[in-house]
Amino acid sequence: MIVSVIIVNYNVKHFLGQCIASVKKTLAPITGEIIVVDNASTDGSCDYLKEYFPEVVLIENTENKGFAKACNTGAAKASGEYFLFLNPDTLVAENVIEESILLIQSKPKAGAVGVQMIDGSGKFLPESKRSFPTILSSLYKLTGLAALFPSSKKINAYALGNLNKNEVHAVDVICGAYMLIAEKVFTECKGFDEQFFMYGEDIDLSYRIKQAGYNNYYSGNLSIIHFKGESISKPNIQYTKMFYGAMKVFVEKHYAKNKAENFVKFINWLINITAVAAFIKHSLKKIALAVADLVIVFFSLLATKNLWVALIKNGVEFDTFFVPYAIPVYTLTFITAAYFTGIYDNLYKPSKALLASVSAIIVLLAFYSLLPENIRFSRGVVLVGSIAATFFITFSRWLLLKLKLGNYQNFAPLKTVVIGNELNSKSIINILKQANQDEKIIAVIPVKNYLMALKEVISQLHINEIIFSENDLDINQIIIAMKLYEGQCFFSFFSSSTNTIINSYHKNETGISFTASGSFNLAKPYYKRLKRMVDLSASLILLLSFPLQLLFIKKSSSLLKNCWLVFRGYKTWVGYHFYNNLLPEIKPCVFPCSNKTDMDENILKQLDKMYAKDYDCWTDIRFIIFNYKHLGE
Numbered sequence: 001m002i003v004s005v006i007i008v009n010y011n012v013k014h015f016l017g018q019c020i021a022s023v024k025k026t027l028a029p030i031t032g033e034i035i036v037v038d039n040a041s042t043d044g045s046c047d048y049l050k051e052y053f054p055e056v057v058l059i060e061n062t063e064n065k066g067f068a069k070a071c072n073t074g075a076a077k078a079s080g081e082y083f084l085f086l087n088p089d090t091l092v093a094e095n096v097i098e099e100s101i102l103l104i105q106s107k108p109k110a111g112a113v114g115v116q117m118i119d120g121s122g123k124f125l126p127e128s129k130r131s132f133p134t135i136l137s138s139l140y141k142l143t144g145l146a147a148l149f150p151s152s153k154k155i156n157a158y159a160l161g162n163l164n165k166n167e168v169h170a171v172d173v174i175c176g177a178y179m180l181i182a183e184k185v186f187t188e189c190k191g192f193d194e195q196f197f198m199y200g201e202d203i204d205l206s207y208r209i210k211q212a213g214y215n216n217y218y219s220g221n222l223s224i225i226h227f228k229g230e231s232i233s234k235p236n237i238q239y240t241k242m243f244y245g246a247m248k249v250f251v252e253k254h255y256a257k258n259k260a261e262n263f264v265k266f267i268n269w270l271i272n273i274t275a276v277a278a279f280i281k282h283s284l285k286k287i288a289l290a291v292a293d294l295v296i297v298f299f300s301l302l303a304t305k306n307l308w309v310a311l312i313k314n315g316v317e318f319d320t321f322f323v324p325y326a327i328p329v330y331t332l333t334f335i336t337a338a339y340f341t342g343i344y345d346n347l348y349k350p351s352k353a354l355l356a357s358v359s360a361i362i363v364l365l366a367f368y369s370l371l372p373e374n375i376r377f378s379r380g381v382v383l384v385g386s387i388a389a390t391f392f393i394t395f396s397r398w399l400l401l402k403l404k405l406g407n408y409q410n411f412a413p414l415k416t417v418v419i420g421n422e423l424n425s426k427s428i429i430n431i432l433k434q435a436n437q438d439e440k441i442i443a444v445i446p447v448k449n450y451l452m453a454l455k456e457v458i459s460q461l462h463i464n465e466i467i468f469s470e471n472d473l474d475i476n477q478i479i480i481a482m483k484l485y486e487g488q489c490f491f492s493f494f495s496s497s498t499n500t501i502i503n504s505y506h507k508n509e510t511g512i513s514f515t516a517s518g519s520f521n522l523a524k525p526y527y528k529r530l531k532r533m534v535d536l537s538a539s540l541i542l543l544l545s546f547p548l549q550l551l552f553i554k555k556s557s558s559l560l561k562n563c564w565l566v567f568r569g570y571k572t573w574v575g576y577h578f579y580n581n582l583l584p585e586i587k588p589c590v591f592p593c594s595n596k597t598d599m600d601e602n603i604l605k606q607l608d609k610m611y612a613k614d615y616d617c618w619t620d621i622r623f624i625i626f627n628y629k630h631l632g633e
Helices: 013-026 045-052 067-077 096-106 135-143 183-188 201-211 237-254 257-312 323-341 350-370 379-403 422-434 450-461 475-484 525-544 556-568 601-613 617-626
Strands: 003-009 032-039 057-061 082-086 090-092 110-118 168-171 178-182 215-226 416-419 441-445 465-469 490-495 500-503 512-515 572-575 589-592
Touching (some): 003 096, 013 032, 013 045, 013 090, 013 512, 032 045, 045 057, 110 475, 178 183, 178 201, 201 237, 215 475, 323 350, 323 379, 323 525, 350 379, 416 450, 422 441, 422 465, 441 450, 525 572, 556 572
Parallel strands (some): 003 032, 003 082, 032 057, 110 215, 416 465
Antiparallel strands (some): 082 178, 090 215, 490 500, 500 512
């Protein structure tokens, strides 16, 4: 056997499925095997593989043993002359594996081969070719200088910026996302060092390959798509610690003692600085628009109140103690109502902002009508101020789109073109229909002369998303289009082998997959918020009326505990009978969605599926009311 493709998987079954489908096409002209080592996934990956790819050799770990150890486990089962270590969140072009083998065979003392990688947005990934880390190169990378001078041999030394990304070069480090290595070299170097759990293991092995007298090669004329980081949490404090922790292990292992000590001090400093910066950036990104809306609503209401006093009341202030508190209370009510109506589901979509704001006006007026008459100083101020706020909020979304500020493109309304032949195009439309996203499709382009047709529809119809049918286009053809329209369009990928659509629009954001099995309401942000609102409301009512509950509920201490756990978000009142990870994730429940727990297990699983698929807030409200006396169980 020529090659064994070894893939370590953790909770990315749909990306894994498309990866395997692309590898199978690539292996057509050569003899090879595919080995998947699953690191105790909880998303049903193993069952998924057995259903769709029974020919794949599957190794099921009972715990997450890390990338390095899982790779070694797969290598121990492999029988190929070459080992290809491949990430599950990749799509491999048709000629890549065969050409990689030819390259490694053509170079004397070749140790390992890597290829050019682009992410899901079509952008070149600089980690495709790297040097070994130094304090100076790490500092340039951290401060952003390397990005400012991408072609500098000195400043962008870590990513070997001076080397042409489209050519073949001898390099220091081969990325573990695609690492082809001869079995004899892997064995001589004793495989991956298992003290690296995640990150750094590819740098370490590349270093030992060179120490053994071999050369590592980067092939810039061979490309793969690497969605990057689907199996891990996106950049946060924990990610930072893991990444730089691996660097510390590498430095202490391979560098001279004095040099290693200085480098470790630098890395510790780096961890602290980067962690704080990541936390601040993440926090600001989440709340920035909400804070801006809060300011808009507050000043709209305040300005309306002042104008009302000046123009309608001839300068006479409202005679109620509630006036100083009214504007903040109304502002929070407006924003809360807008939030639950979905204003932040599609941040920069003016129509979404308008709809949510109008809903917020209705809620705010209803709230106003419930207030005692002596503090309801002016319905006109509330109505006019809210309408003004609605205008300014909607206008702000339009302005952000127009000026292309912030991360607007991540939330811009999608205009989609599908590239594929008739049968697969229909499958794509059906999947998007299940996910309520078929309305975004503007055009369908057949494969013949697709680049010319694509250029025309993008310029004339302002298309900003392309869905490729991998069964009708080669991955190489897809990569050509991605490179042409990188930065202009988002890209999604359909495979009829698994009947799924996957995408990952940015390397620092988790990708999304759509399947033909239908969508669940509980997977949608709107319904998740409704469920959380029901949980909070019920818990708050029960906590505030707890003395009264002592008369009706026997296990009052358990009720108090349940209320507190649900209020804090550790539990939900109503949930599944079985948490099988194939359904949208929710918190453990106080009681399941059916009282008939003595039914057959398969029926109960179907009830769970129906609950997730058809969920609405009244489902939980009715269940809580009808099971009121059992809330403390």
